[in-house]
Amino acid sequence: MPSKRDYYEILGLSKSASLDEIKSAYRKLAMQFHPDRNKEAGAEEKFKEISEAYAALSDPQKRQVYDQYGHAGFDQRFSQEDIFRNADFGDFQDLFRSMGFSFGEMDEDSHFGGMFGSMFGMPRRQTGRHLQAEVSVTLQEAAKGASRTIEYRRQAPCDTCSGSGARPGSGLKDCAKCHGRGQVQQVRNLGGFGRIATVAPCQNCRGRGQIPGRECEECAGRGYRAKEESIEVKIPQGVDDGMRLRLSGLGEMGPDGPGDLLVRVHVRPDERFEREGEDLHVQVPISYTMAVLGGKVRVPTLDGEAEMSVPAGTQSHTVLRLRGEGLPRLHGKGKGDLLAQIIIEVPKRVDERQKELLRRLDEEGKEKKKGKWF
Ligand SMILES: [Zn+2]
Ligand SMILES: [Zn+2]
Structure with a gap:
């Protein structure tokens, strides 16, 4: 693994920088390198780097560990997830959203993937996989718009239990592991710096707090099962070759909801035009x-x-x-x-x-x- 750059250096700050200075340095750099604005190669990496530096230095406890032990000691104590967990990105989240930038999206397809999932102390949502399909149209169809029927197989919500995983009529009961809270507390030892308590979603009920009274037999309690789908896709007029249409929620079903169906459109070359x-x-x-x-x-x-x-x-x-x-x-x-x-x-x-x-x-x-x- 390449050695990491110094967090202060990344943000262009001195070791004595105040929290306000850290925030304003991050704001400036984040606006410059946000991948929705900056399409240059390496911008996304840079954005992750400055976000990590900000997450580490804006938390007094983490900053203290970093100042004393440097990167090596810091990385021993905090995983990537720990660094972002509970970090205060609140102001920036609103700022970026107001500018139409993505931020903290849980979509696995977005720039940030799991990083921002843990940034806000949220579990990474386990939505199902995205599925891919391809269609081809003539140039005339590309000009006028067209529709195609796509037949495919996916994990779809179970009809018997309507996706709840519970046997119809059996209801729900409190999860025994988290006693219905949906969260469990984890205490981590930070060496000489005491312990930090973090709250994580309960794995047993996936943070819902409740589990089926009795499992649906059709889907073995998962709430979804394999199904043949046939859906009609509208291809917009003016579509260009290689364009991708996203049919949201029509991908593979997962524990926290479905992924998307991504349809790539090919426009066949024309003899005359x-x-x-x-x-x-x-x-x-x-x-x-x-x-x-x-x-x-x-x-x-x-x-x-x-x-x-x-x-x-x-x-x-x-x-x-x-x-x-x-x-x-x-x-x-x-x-x-x-x-x-x-x-x-x-x-x-x-x-x-x-x-x-x-x-x-x-x-x-x-x-x-x-x-x-x-
Ligand atoms: Zn079911
Ligand atoms: Zn639970």
Whole structure:
């Protein structure tokens, strides 16, 4: 394990810093490195580091141990969980939430995982696993929105006991281990620093304080059992390839509730259109004559066809824009554009008469050029 940096150094403080100084240093750094704001590599690690330093130094008892024994002695006495347990993050929790940052979320998918679970003295919630599914749609479906039925197997709430784990009619009774309190006290010895008492959720009843009078036979008291599910997923219009939809609560059931079902959407490549965000690119072949004289050409769109004017004297590979013929913006208003690239097609075969006409055209062109230049 790499050696840890000094907690004071991490927060940019001197050893004599006051609690107010510790708080204000943490506030400043946390705003800077919060992973919801700072997307740079290493920001999350940095955020964890400053949070740990703050948790340790803002608690007078822990700070005293740290000052006297340094990291080595501190780590012997406090586990990562101990450091965050009962730490006073109250002010910051509100501050971050008011800014729309996540903080203390119990979701295993969030940035912080178990760290913040123990930070607030709460047990890490054992929600069930997230499950994954994949669907694929055509570009047209991505433009219009679609729906798919997903069939999968998961641990789902037991129908017999409605997820309570209790045999119907048998009711609930107080947990014998915690006497219905849902919590048990744990006393830890801190060497020369006396003992600290912490309160932890009761393992026997998972903090609920009550257990089933008699276990449900269908699910053996767990409250959930394997089940085949069939659910319809709405795919929003404008969906991009690789996007993930979260169907909350439809994952595996666990002791403290279900995880989520995460559906990855694949948008299949299209033969005609190339997608770039909300815009579409398409190639439109036109004849040499049309390029010279101008005219109207039919352009494929997602819905069918559109007519487009080609100005006289259009060069090959010119891009013309058809507004609003692209894809709808996801969760927004309006649509992207269709960008049509003009490709001048050179005929592969011409007959004698056409050859003659072209030669005459060429001669005339040369004459004109001469006249222009001389
Ligand atoms: Zn049951
Ligand atoms: Zn209990």
